[in-house]
Amino acid sequence: MAAPPAREPCPAPSAGDTPPAEVLALRGLTRTFPGVRALDGVSLSLRAGEVRALVGENGAGKSTLIKVLTGVYRPDAGSIELHGEPVRFGTPLEAQHAGISTIYQEVNLIPLMSVARNLFLGREPRNRLGLIDFGRMHREAAGTLSGYGVRADVRRPLRSLGVGAQQMVALARAVSVDARVVVMDEPTSSLEPREVETLFGVVRGLRERGIAVVYVSHRLDELYELCDTVTVLRDGRLVHDGPLAGLDRLSLVAAMLGRELGEVRRKGTTEFSGSHQAAEGEPVLKAEDLTVPHKLHGVSLSIRPGEVVGLGGLLGSGRTETAKAVAGALAPGSGTVAVAGVPLRTGSTPAAIRAGISLLPEDRKSEGIVPGLSVRENIALAALPRLSRLGLVSEARIDSVVETFMRRLRIKASDPHQKVGELSGGNQQKVLLARWLAMNPKVLLLDEPTRGIDVGAKAEVQKLVDELAEDGLGVLLISSDLEELIEGSDRVVVLKDGAVVGELTGDEVTEDLLMRTIAGGAEPALPGGTAPGGEVAGR
Amino acid sequence: MTGIAVRPAAPDRARIGHWLQRYGVYAGVGLLLVVNTALTPHFLSVENFRTQAVQVAPVLIVALGMALAIGTEGVDLSVGAVMALSASVTALYLGYGLPGALLVVALFAAAVGLANGALVALVGVQPIVATLALMVGGRGLAQVLLPQLEDIRNPAMASLGSGDLLGVPYLILIAAGLVLLVAFAVRRTTFGRQLLAIGDNRTAAQLAGLPVKRVLMVVYVCSALLAAVAGVLATARLQASDPTSLGNLMELSAITAVVVGGTPLSGGQVRIAGTVAGAVLIQLLTATLIKHDLPPSWTQMAQAAVIVLAVYAARGRGRR
Numbered sequence: 001m002a003a004p005p006a007r008e009p010c011p012a013p014s015a016g017d018t019p020p021a022e023v024l025a026l027r028g029l030t031r032t033f034p035g036v037r038a039l040d041g042v043s044l045s046l047r048a049g050e051v052r053a054l055v056g057e058n059g060a061g062k063s064t065l066i067k068v069l070t071g072v073y074r075p076d077a078g079s080i081e082l083h084g085e086p087v088r089f090g091t092p093l094e095a096q097h098a099g100i101s102t103i104y105q106e107v108n109l110i111p112l113m114s115v116a117r118n119l120f121l122g123r124e125p126r127n128r129l130g131l132i133d134f135g136r137m138h139r140e141a142a143g144t145l146s147g148y149g150v151r152a153d154v155r156r157p158l159r160s161l162g163v164g165a166q167q168m169v170a171l172a173r174a175v176s177v178d179a180r181v182v183v184m185d186e187p188t189s190s191l192e193p194r195e196v197e198t199l200f201g202v203v204r205g206l207r208e209r210g211i212a213v214v215y216v217s218h219r220l221d222e223l224y225e226l227c228d229t230v231t232v233l234r235d236g237r238l239v240h241d242g243p244l245a246g247l248d249r250l251s252l253v254a255a256m257l258g259r260e261l262g263e264v265r266r267k268g269t270t271e272f273s274g275s276h277q278a279a280e281g282e283p284v285l286k287a288e289d290l291t292v293p294h295k296l297h298g299v300s301l302s303i304r305p306g307e308v309v310g311l312g313g314l315l316g317s318g319r320t321e322t323a324k325a326v327a328g329a330l331a332p333g334s335g336t337v338a339v340a341g342v343p344l345r346t347g348s349t350p351a352a353i354r355a356g357i358s359l360l361p362e363d364r365k366s367e368g369i370v371p372g373l374s375v376r377e378n379i380a381l382a383a384l385p386r387l388s389r390l391g392l393v394s395e396a397r398i399d400s401v402v403e404t405f406m407r408r409l410r411i412k413a414s415d416p417h418q419k420v421g422e423l424s425g426g427n428q429q430k431v432l433l434a435r436w437l438a439m440n441p442k443v444l445l446l447d448e449p450t451r452g453i454d455v456g457a458k459a460e461v462q463k464l465v466d467e468l469a470e471d472g473l474g475v476l477l478i479s480s481d482l483e484e485l486i487e488g489s490d491r492v493v494v495l496k497d498g499a500v501v502g503e504l505t506g507d508e509v510t511e512d513l514l515m516r517t518i519a520g521g522a523e524p525a526l527p528g529g530t531a532p533g534g535e536v537a538g539r
Numbered sequence: 540m541t542g543i544a545v546r547p548a549a550p551d552r553a554r555i556g557h558w559l560q561r562y563g564v565y566a567g568v569g570l571l572l573v574v575n576t577a578l579t580p581h582f583l584s585v586e587n588f589r590t591q592a593v594q595v596a597p598v599l600i601v602a603l604g605m606a607l608a609i610g611t612e613g614v615d616l617s618v619g620a621v622m623a624l625s626a627s628v629t630a631l632y633l634g635y636g637l638p639g640a641l642l643v644v645a646l647f648a649a650a651v652g653l654a655n656g657a658l659v660a661l662v663g664v665q666p667i668v669a670t671l672a673l674m675v676g677g678r679g680l681a682q683v684l685l686p687q688l689e690d691i692r693n694p695a696m697a698s699l700g701s702g703d704l705l706g707v708p709y710l711i712l713i714a715a716g717l718v719l720l721v722a723f724a725v726r727r728t729t730f731g732r733q734l735l736a737i738g739d740n741r742t743a744a745q746l747a748g749l750p751v752k753r754v755l756m757v758v759y760v761c762s763a764l765l766a767a768v769a770g771v772l773a774t775a776r777l778q779a780s781d782p783t784s785l786g787n788l789m790e791l792s793a794i795t796a797v798v799v800g801g802t803p804l805s806g807g808q809v810r811i812a813g814t815v816a817g818a819v820l821i822q823l824l825t826a827t828l829i830k831h832d833l834p835p836s837w838t839q840m841a842q843a844a845v846i847v848l849a850v851y852a853a854r855g856r857g858r859r
Contacts, residue, residue: 327746329745329746349745349746349748350748350750352748353747353748354748359746361746366740366742366743367742367743367746368743368746369740369743370735370736370739370740370743370744370807371739371740372735372739372807372808373735373736373739373807377732377735377736380732381732381736381744381747381749382747382748382749384729384732384733385729388728388729391728391729391730392727392728392729393727393728393729393731393732435747
């Protein structure tokens with residue numbers, strides 16, 4: 001890994017020289033959506049040849065900022081200046097014409113058209129008759145793309161290329177439309193390591209040509225290898241802005257997660273009771289070597305009955321994918337999952353559920369609730385076959401289960417027949433919990449169980465997690481809320497870029513060590529607090 | 540200023556839309572009954588009601604299966620072709636007796652249903668495309684099996700088409716029985732509940748471990764079997780097997796009945812009573828216009844108006 005001090009010469013802001021001209025300035029951008037202030041007075045400046053990292057966790061406002069910058073959204077307040085002139089983009093096309101190009105995660109080109117046509121779409125070279133000069137177009141396309149490491153027949157349809165090569169075509173197109181600013185939204189998320197190297201080379205080339213780059217990524221290694229400056233957003237606000245070289249990884253992670261450094265003690269603001277009885281015995285869940293292309297690289301973890309295992313890591317580190325792979329919702333390329341010692345067929349949700357695994361998905365609305373059905377039907381959904389005889393639903397059995405869990409989880413609905421879509425987020429979450437508890441699971445995978453629910457419901461859910469663990473369930477807890485993760489878990493497994501990079505147990509389960517492990521990512525934290533924190537930045 | 544003026548009005552309009560979607564079809568049927576009682580001679584007669592009911596029975600039976608498919612956020616365009624196919628097969632196998640012929644019809648229909656279901660559930664083809672393929676192919680097969688119209692002279696078939704029990708035609712009894720059966724399946728069985736959940740939020744249903752593929756397969760098989768029943772009944776009433784034109788545009792009539800009956804195309808709901816009323820509404824509308832000597836083109840335009848109204852009522856209610 002390239003250490004920040006040993007970076008190659010570049011015209012980025014370096015002390016002494018006259019700084020290059022400011023290309024783009026965002027001042028006090030604010031954008032509100034019903035119920036959320038997605039951007040709150042965010043400013044950002046970009047000089048020619050600067051590569052700026054834009055980072056932040058879920059809901060930090062990165063996507064909103066990019067969308068305002070590229071003309072998808074209009075800001076409620078604040079201004080955008082391009083080369084010192086105030087501008088206002090009504091549409092993405094206007095932003096593009098002004099010289100701001102964006103490369104999104106998913107390639108947005110036309111798969112069935114040839115590579116060359118995609119590259120030149122809308123500005124094809126013409127011959128004297130005004131027809132497309134295919135010969136010239138193909139020659140120029142091949143020439144341009146070889147500079148991006150793409151060596152393919154440019155007459156073939158774009159979709160015949162690999163994802164990485166398609167991304168390069170998108171990038172080449174973005175740059176060739178005379179861009180002054182290129183915004184790259186997680187460009188490496190689907191690239192192979194070799195392709196990543198090529199991409200980095202291209203970005204460095206952009207820097208030398210004086211093009212400014214906004215680079216969004218969750219991979220810290222990449223940021224330190226590539227970027228000059230960094231903007232950290234959190235909850236729609238700017239929390240850090242400065243050169244990246246002087247900033248150690250730990251401070252960067254702390255800024256993203258919104259924690260103070262050295263904050264070691266347990267604050268006790270959550271409802272978790274602390275650690276559970278030291279869980280013993282054979283693991284109830286054992287996942288080994290789970291691998292999903294581009295997402296997970298040999299993740300292993302085990303949970304014993306009565307244990308709450310936290311899964312830590314930054315956004316995009318593979319936490320959700322791990323839970324889904326265990327629950328059969330994501331088919332792993334390789335790896336095994338066993339419940340109470342019995343291996344199960346991976347990639348099958350029904351098989352996982354039969355074995356006793358329940359997943360509370362991260363996206364409650366699109367993956368959890370069935371909004372048009374009642375609270376009652378939603379609770380009974382998974383357990384329906386158990387509440388029926390010969391395919392006929394037993395209303396009495398459903399009633400008794402629904403009543404039990406509505407009381408136990410204190411679900412507030414006007415009556416069991418109310419549509420679940422009309423409930424508050426917290427109550428919807430409890431309905432989903434009830435759906436799974438009605439299945440009598442052995443393992444509960446909770447993916448962000450308290451995100452987006454009010455404080456009261458949050459406390460209740462946390463308390464419930466404790467109770468369930470005490471009843472002997474194995475719980476996997478995923479949470480971006482560090483406090484929740486620390487206080488709720490007996491043990492925390494830390495993921496980074498789809499691989500386990502550390503595990504904290506017992507007294508090691510502190511915010512400080514957790515952040516160091518997330519930031520450092522290599523050595524497991526050592527007991528006694530002497531974690532490899534000092535040199536993380538220089539690794 | 541405008542914000543204040545607009546805000547109270549919006550929920551009102553939404554409520555009217557909601558009411559119209561839920562109960563509009565019954566109001567429409569009621570209105571047509573009143574209008575006809577007042578204006579149409581001999582409308583209030585047992586004979587007339589029997590005629591109307593016998594005419595609506597095949598559409599209604601097909602619409603029941605269509606309602607299931609639409610409830611899963613799908614559609615089944617192959618129902619008309621299945622009717623034609625069952626007409627051909629009936630004519631071909633009637634020599635083995637009615638029960639034997641019906642068995643073969645059921646096998647053919649189940650095969651079409653399985654093909655639809657497999658394309659939708661296993662291959663992942665969009666329902667409209669998958670069933671379009673079977674719509675074209677099914678009718679083709681029907682015509683290959685029986686190239687031209689063939690008269691059917693079979694006492695059992697004749698009795699099925701025009702016989703009655705205590706004055707109620709078999710056609711009506713069978714249709715009523717199937718309505719009750721499907722309504723029961725939707726309301727009381729795990730299959731019915733799972734169908735609605737899959738139609739409302741497929742991802743959630745999948746993650747909750749529901750047998751999504753199996754339910755979809757069963758839905759398309761049911762739809763095909765119901766269409767086959769309608770095809771046999773229509774053939775019995777005609778006393779002829781007509782694979783070329785039997786069931787033509789039936790898929791559209793069935794979709795109309797379901798949509799007019801208040802079942803949203805976005806899935807997650809199945810209204811059986813509404814579907815019955817929807818089929819009856821279209822039938823009464825057609826009969827009324829014909830009785831008053833308006834050309835058939837008027838009927839089509841009136842149907843179009845009803846569909847537009849139904850779509851208007853359902854507007855914006857599909858997705859939240």
